[in-house]
Amino acid sequence: MMQTRETLSFQNLKMSNEARLADEERLERRKKNALVLILHHLQAFGYIDSASRLQSESGVSLSHVTVADNVDLLTVMQEYESYYTFKFGRAPRMTRKSDGYRDDIAKPTRPRPSAPAPPKPPPHSSISSAYQSAADDGTPTLRPLAFPKLGYLHPGVNLGQTNSAPAAGQVALKSKSKPALEPINGAKPPATVSGPGRPGAAHDTVESADSAATLMGMDVVGTNFSKPHKAEHDDRPVTPTSRQVDRLLKPLPDFGTSELRDLAAVISREIFVENPNVKWSDIAGLSDAKRLVQESVIYPLKYPQLFTGLLTPWKGLLLYGPPGTGKTMLARALATSCKTTFFNISASSIVSKWRGDSEKLVRVLFELARYHAPSTVFIDEIESIMGQRQGEGNEHEGSRRMKTELLVQIDGLAAGAEGEREGGGSGEMQDPAARKHVFLLAATNMPWDLDVAMLRRLEKRIHVDLPSHDARRAMFARYLDPSARDGFGNPITSPYLDLDALAARTEGYSGADIKLVCKEAAMRPVREIMERLEGEVNAVEQGQEQADGVDGGKGKTMQRRTVDMGDVEDAIERTCPSCDGRMSEKYAQWAKSFGSV
Structure with missing residues (x-):
């Protein structure tokens, strides 16, 4: 009877954790879908600089995944308004005045028009009069980072330049004789206003939307608006093996100073945002190494109830052995299978020629790792960074400061683990953030050159030895596969x-x-x-x-x-x-x- 109860308890534990992981995956997919809808909306209405900046910060690109047919942000909002009105009998309230808004603040004056203004829109128009120029406050336009091109971009649009008129988000008045804003290639801008929502209504046609906008007398478009051409999309649902499963990045935190924000941008380039596509089955042998890596990162996220108190996951793991034995491949398999933010760090990532920048880069690295937690920091060839500290006069002080800062930051991870041990005595996590940990994975070919203090902080040290007979046979069977074909078949x-x-x-x-x-x-x-x-x-x-x-x-x-x-x-x-x-x-x-x- 006792054994039956334990079996049922473990089955319930597994089912509850699988349900939790499925909910987290759905939430992550919902966030990515929302970003794709926002990116498509910004690009379709000409907010090119904003779309490029959002693409750079989030890691989501329209060249990898785009919206399905008959789906856009305005359609989703229309369907929500229709559902809300049908259920509660009144229209939903989407916006409100910000906390710091005051009516007595003088509004910016607009230049006096040379021609008489067109008639005001009818009272039943749903267009809000609160649209203002995003560039009126004098904030300089950010130059977009180098990223894959957005879909549907007009060939003449230069992402590195800004358009002075009209400003982003500006209201362009239309007249019958000559429009105030001429669309690129003579394309009609899509209407931002539709008629009263109908329960279960589908996407309105472009012709009816254009006619409605003409009656209203105004359109809201961006600085580089062009009508997107009709593209053939694949309506099949996005599978977990597609590019959309790439890591969704959060925007950089506010470090207080521009110097630290610049250093954080440097470290953020080392985050793996794409899938390395290396499975555990691709690694022949190395059973001990794979087991320890999985129980340090993957299992604690999958079964957090089992890793509390004394069983807090390992914080540091060192892989050492001859070159070419699969140490880096283990790190790639971890980046493929785990759902953590993966930092791929080398000596060039945190060593700077400027005095004091190396220590700051180390500090920013671990602060970003905690910010993106759960995360994994992989340092390849760690002996080039954490070699043995020499006596007085035998080592540069900059190198000693960087090593000391790295040891202090790793001790900070251990202090966080002790806090979890003290507060996690029960079978469940006391705080959702308690299961978010930072794991340090290091690899080296010369472990005898590492500093002894670093060895103490790397709790597990695994010898990745040369492959065994069975592993070598499996390698030959994979590389010399008889089913492989050349370009001619x-x-x-x-x-x-x-x-x-x-x-x-x-x-x-x-x-x-x-x-x-x-x-x-x-x-x-x-x-x-x-x-x-x-x-x-x-x-x-x-x-x-x-x-x-x-x-x-x-x-x-x-x-x-x-x-x-x-x-x-x-x-x-x-x-x-x-x-x-x-x-x-x-x-x-x-x-x-x-x-x-």
């Missing part, structure tokens, strides 16, 4: 390779070495083809059409042969392993002294 590899014999002959080879062997073996048939092609070209150029291998250019066909066992064995003979036996012994000795698995 011909098979590349022979299906009669002895993978066990190849794995036995590559004892001491790393994963990168095995990939190099397979590439060299696949190049041998290509070299034969290239020799024949170049020989025929030279013979034709010399007028020797009856040379060997040339039949007057008629009836001669060439086909690349498949990679056989001899090609792979010859490639093994020509490729030496990158790690010798002495280095392997050195790694094993260091693992006995400082390893923590």
Whole structure:
């Protein structure tokens, strides 16, 4: 009976966590859909600078995903107004006066028009008179960052320049003789006002919207408005494997000074916003490393009730071993599978030539990691940053300050973990932010060069050794797949390779070495083809059409042969392993002294 209760309890725990993750995924997808609708609205009505800036800050691009047919922001608002009116019997209130607004503040005066003003709109018009120019306050226009081009952009629009007139969001009055704002290419601007909402009404046609706007006498458009052309969209729902699952970035926080904001923009470039598309199954072997990485990042987010108190997740993990054994690939698999913000940091990211900037970059890095929590900070080749601190006069003070700041920031992560341990004694999280943690993942080829204080802060230190026999066999089976085809549809590899014999002959080879062997073996048939092609070209150029291998250019066909066992064995003979036996012994000795698995 007790065992049955425990089984039911674990099943309920798994089901509740799966439901929570599904709700979080729906919320994240709803946020991205809202951003796509806003981007499409800004671009369609000519707010090019605003759309480009929003695209840069959010990481969502219309070149990757766009709105479906018959869907836009105005249609969604119209449907909501219709539903609200039908349910409550009154129109919803979308806006209100801001807290700091005062009626006695003098409003900016507009230039006196030279021609008589057109008649006022009818009283039943739903256009608000609160539209004002976004550039009236004198704020300089931000130059958009370099990002993929927005969809539907007019070829003549330059995102790096601003348009002086009319200003963004300005109300352009229309007259029968000559319009005040001429659309690009003579296209009619889409109307921003529709008739009274009808319950269940669909998207209005462009012709009826244009006629309604003409009767109203005004349109609200941006500085670079152009009518988007009708595009063929795929109405199929966006699947989790599409580009829309890329990480949604939050805007940068206010650091108080422009200097820190500039440094934060530098660090933000190191955030992975796209999927590396590396799965755990793509990594052969390394079972201990994969287990520890998953239980440090993935499982705490999936089952937070199990990681409280003493079981608070690991805060630091060091991967060390010979080069080419899959340490960076583990980090890519983590960035693919986890739902955290992934910072890919190297020495060039936080080392600056300016005095004091390196420490500030380290501080901003961890503040951004906490701001985007849950997050993972991956530092590759960490020995270049956190080498052993030398005595007086043997190390530059700037390097010592940067190392000290990095150690202090990592201790800040540990202090946060202690706070969670003290407040998380129950089976449930006391605060939703308690399960948001920052995880430090580091990789190195020379662990003996790391500072001892850094080793203490990296709680788990895993030796990523050379691949075993089974792992090498799996690598050969993947790289020399018989089902692979070239550009002409011909098979590349022979299906009669002895993978066990190849794995036995590559004892001491790393994963990168095995990939190099397979590439060299696949190049041998290509070299034969290239020799024949170049020989025929030279013979034709010399007028020797009856040379060997040339039949007057008629009836001669060439086909690349498949990679056989001899090609792979010859490639093994020509490729030496990158790690010798002495280095392997050195790694094993260091693992006995400082390893923590």
